[in-house]
Amino acid sequence: MVTLKICTGRTCSDHGSKYLFDRAEAENCSRKTLVKIEPCACLGRCEQAINIKVERPNRDPQILNKITGPQLAKIIQQT
Numbered sequence: 001m002v003t004l005k006i007c008t009g010r011t012c013s014d015h016g017s018k019y020l021f022d023r024a025e026a027e028n029c030s031r032k033t034l035v036k037i038e039p040c041a042c043l044g045r046c047e048q049a050i051n052i053k054v055e056r057p058n059r060d061p062q063i064l065n066k067i068t069g070p071q072l073a074k075i076i077q078q079t
């Protein structure tokens, strides 16, 4: 299963990550995909907010920067 961790640290929250989290959950539910979406603490790249971490089985985790709602929806759709 793929896990998307959406940073809800202070800077990412200031950039709307909590809204992004809610939107991602709604997108995930409507598609009934096998993506797990979780909030997470600061990923240490605040200057590039909003950040998410993508964890896939048997692969190194990947941190994606400056994520927008449409980008996140696309990531969910492609997973």
Ligand code: FES
Pocket: 007, 008, 009, 010, 011, 012, 013, 041, 042, 043, 044, 045, 046, 047, 049, 051
């Ligand atoms: S608050 Fe999101 S990377 Fe620091």
